[in-house]
Amino acid sequence: MGGLSIWHWIVVLVVVLLLFGRGKISELMGDAAKGIKAFKKGMAEDEDAATSDPKNDPKSIDHHPSQATARAESEKKVG
Numbered sequence: 001m002g003g004l005s006i007w008h009w010i011v012v013l014v015v016v017l018l019l020f021g022r023g024k025i026s027e028l029m030g031d032a033a034k035g036i037k038a039f040k041k042g043m044a045e046d047e048d049a050a051t052s053d054p055k056n057d058p059k060s061i062d063h064h065p066s067q068a069t070a071r072a073e074s075e076k077k078v079g
Contacts, residue, residue: 017025 020028
């Protein structure tokens with residue numbers, strides 16, 4: 001009681017096949033496979049771009065008070 005036997009699964013499979021048809025199910029599975037392949041390809045391209053392009057490396061910004069005051073003084077002279 002409470003467990004599903006093989007006959008329950010066969011009935012469910014028959015009902016699903018009658019509702020959706022064989023072609024619709026295979027089409028749906030093909031679309032899912034294409035989506036997975038596209039996702040994997042996109043992930044691989046992102047990894048390749050991140051490792052091969054030095055322009056994407058994060059850069060640190062040093063904030064020294066002397067640089068900020070020098071920049072402010074140069075802006076005062078210009079403006």
